[in-house]
Amino acid sequence: MSRGPVFSGAIPKRPGVSWKTWGSGLLLLAVLVWSYSGTEANFRDLIGEEGRSQMWKFVSGLWPPETSLKFLGGAAWAAVQTLAISIMGTVLAVIIAFVLMAFASENLMVRGVLFERAGAGTPAGRLRYASYWAARTAMAVLRSVPEIVLAIIFIFAVGLGPFAGVLALGLHTGGVLGKLYAEVLENVDPRPIEALQATGAGRFSIFLYGLLPQAFPQLLAYTLYRWEVNIRTATILGIIGGGGIGLKLHIAISLFLQNQLLVLIAVIFVLVTAVDFLSSYLRRRLT
Amino acid sequence: MAEVRPGALLFGEGRGRFLSFLGEMFPPDLSAEFLGFTLRPALETIQISVLGTALAVVIGFPLAIFAASNLSFTGVLHDREVEGRPAHKALRLIPYLAARLVLNVLRAVPEFVWALIFVRAVGLGPFPGVLAIGVAYGGILGKVFAEIFEGVNPRPAEALQATGASRFSTFLYGFLPEALPNLASYALYRWECAIRAAAILGFVGAGGIGQQIEISMRMFNQHETLTFILILLVMVTGVDRLCAFVRRRVL
Numbered sequence: 001m002s003r004g005p006v007f008s009g010a011i012p013k014r015p016g017v018s019w020k021t022w023g024s025g026l027l028l029l030a031v032l033v034w035s036y037s038g039t040e041a042n043f044r045d046l047i048g049e050e051g052r053s054q055m056w057k058f059v060s061g062l063w064p065p066e067t068s069l070k071f072l073g074g075a076a077w078a079a080v081q082t083l084a085i086s087i088m089g090t091v092l093a094v095i096i097a098f099v100l101m102a103f104a105s106e107n108l109m110v111r112g113v114l115f116e117r118a119g120a121g122t123p124a125g126r127l128r129y130a131s132y133w134a135a136r137t138a139m140a141v142l143r144s145v146p147e148i149v150l151a152i153i154f155i156f157a158v159g160l161g162p163f164a165g166v167l168a169l170g171l172h173t174g175g176v177l178g179k180l181y182a183e184v185l186e187n188v189d190p191r192p193i194e195a196l197q198a199t200g201a202g203r204f205s206i207f208l209y210g211l212l213p214q215a216f217p218q219l220l221a222y223t224l225y226r227w228e229v230n231i232r233t234a235t236i237l238g239i240i241g242g243g244g245i246g247l248k249l250h251i252a253i254s255l256f257l258q259n260q261l262l263v264l265i266a267v268i269f270v271l272v273t274a275v276d277f278l279s280s281y282l283r284r285r286l287t
Numbered sequence: 288m289a290e291v292r293p294g295a296l297l298f299g300e301g302r303g304r305f306l307s308f309l310g311e312m313f314p315p316d317l318s319a320e321f322l323g324f325t326l327r328p329a330l331e332t333i334q335i336s337v338l339g340t341a342l343a344v345v346i347g348f349p350l351a352i353f354a355a356s357n358l359s360f361t362g363v364l365h366d367r368e369v370e371g372r373p374a375h376k377a378l379r380l381i382p383y384l385a386a387r388l389v390l391n392v393l394r395a396v397p398e399f400v401w402a403l404i405f406v407r408a409v410g411l412g413p414f415p416g417v418l419a420i421g422v423a424y425g426g427i428l429g430k431v432f433a434e435i436f437e438g439v440n441p442r443p444a445e446a447l448q449a450t451g452a453s454r455f456s457t458f459l460y461g462f463l464p465e466a467l468p469n470l471a472s473y474a475l476y477r478w479e480c481a482i483r484a485a486a487i488l489g490f491v492g493a494g495g496i497g498q499q500i501e502i503s504m505r506m507f508n509q510h511e512t513l514t515f516i517l518i519l520l521v522m523v524t525g526v527d528r529l530c531a532f533v534r535r536r537v538l
Contacts, residue, residue: 032341035334039413039494046409046418054408144520148487148497152504157305236399240490246399253403269395 061258075248075263079271082244085162086234086275089169090227096142096174101181102207103135107193108185135178142175151237165234165242173226180222181215188214220286224279231275235268245271308509315517316510325499329518332495335413335488336481339420343481344474346393346425351432353386358436358462363444364454386429393426402488416493420481428477435469436462475530482526486519496522 035041045051103109109132151168158164193210201209238246245268252260353359360369360379369376398419405415444461452460489497496519503511 031337035338035341038331038334039338039417041338041414041417042409045414051408055404058404058407144523145516146483146487146519148490149500149516149519153305153308156308157302232397235397236487239399249400250403253400253407265396265400268397272395 058258061256062262064259065262066257066259067263071260072263075245075260075267078238078243078245078248079267081162082234082238082246083231083271083275085165085169085237085242085244086227086231088166089173089234090223090230092166092170093173093177093226093230094223096170097177097181100135100139100174100178101185103131104139104178104182105185105211106132106182107188107190108203108207108211135182139175139178139182142171143179144175145172147172147233147237148240151240151242155241160241160243162243165237165244168237168242169230169233173230177222177226181219184215184218184222185211217286221283224283228276228279231272235272311507311509312513314510315513316508317514321511321514325496325514325518328489328494328496328499328515329522331413332482332485332489332497332519332522335416335420335485335493335495336478338417339485340424340474340478340481342417342421343424343428343477346421347428347432348470350386350390350425350429351436352458353382354390354429354433355436356383357439357441358458359383359386363441363448363461364457386433390426390429390433393422394430395426396423398423398484398488399491402491402493406492411492411494413494416485416488416495419488419493420484424477424481424484428474431473432466432470435466435473439465472534475533479526479530483523486522 109128147168150171151164154164154167158167188211192214193206196206196210234242234244235246235249238244238248239250241247245264249261249264249268251257252264356362358364360376360383365376365379369379401423402415402419405418409415409418439462443465444457447457447461485493485495486497486500489495489499490501492498496515500512500515500519503509503515
């Protein structure tokens, strides 16, 4: 049979829908019903008299947009601040990730060509293994605490303002980038490493000349990609007190200054699009 | 610009406050009574993310059909009818451009802002969170779904058309089967993101675990805060694992 189709004389039956498909379909439906009942979802409320009038009031308040020079200047300044937060946050993240990645990449610390001679049983090997796990755990913890929780903690520590946002972005993104960086290092071509090892190079030299040059374009690409994510997050962090354009947005919404909202959303749109554009341009040029 | 002052964190008052804050968090509040209380907001966050993603698919899928160029104005579905008739082509461009515009607007407004808007419209609670995720992710899903449709191999569709199949049948049997695994996989990925978003949206009053974290923090009840953060951690990791499993086994 495995040699190819043999006509057996009967037309094969059309495969029916398997019980697995039915089962997962039913399960999905059940989860949806459960979620619908649990979230007090009420679409009738939304499009009913009350919801409609509320939303209409909101939308009609958007026009005309506030265009006083003072407000526009403030919005532009806030946008630049958000941009600065995202850049500084990414820089901090790169520093953290750079330190962590060397410890968290398997081929440098745990197994691979570097270890065929010096096995895992030696004290130095155990130490490397321990630092590998420590770095992996640190990154997992950093990654799993949302930026917004970190931001609240740092607002307690350093007060309201953009610096809290920078720290929150930096720590969370540091965990994310550390993981991505380590994966890049693990996937490099091992042959240059072997060659360097054969010359008797130390582990640090191997890292510097064997791993980094190969990994660099990828590291850069990931960093730029996270910067795109961070400019969005920096906006959100502003809302809870991290300064920048998010703060302006929060003020406008809480004080019912709907006419500012349109301008602020447009500014955010321009900011995010500009960063996306710049990042993809840099990625094309540099990698 | 960003007022970076490492000193404020590493020395003096800032360090004291930071450390005392962290110190206050330990140990997490793990009493049975409190854990029982946390169950509901945790489940609520999951429910928000599930329903929000479902709503996003409902919003994104139809928009994607109009926003995919090979479904709305070019390719096998249209070439015969629009060739040499620019007016027809232009007419079919209108829904395409409209869908693209709507998707762009939905995506341009951050989900946070959508949440604030919907909290105003339908009141505090999980429902505005569902709407915010549904609308914001609807924009993202619509764009990505459209790109998936545009990447579909056109030859099965051409074969179907040659048999005289209607436009709807061509879509149903020529485009959809190839796109479906990718659509489902991307929707699943978005659900992973949605669970984080659902937790965060709680901070502006959209229910779930985020709202509880906010309340605990404002009450300076840091033991509870840590418990909630740990639960969030477990939830996010669990969902990541679950999605990885589903992707490997089912899709």
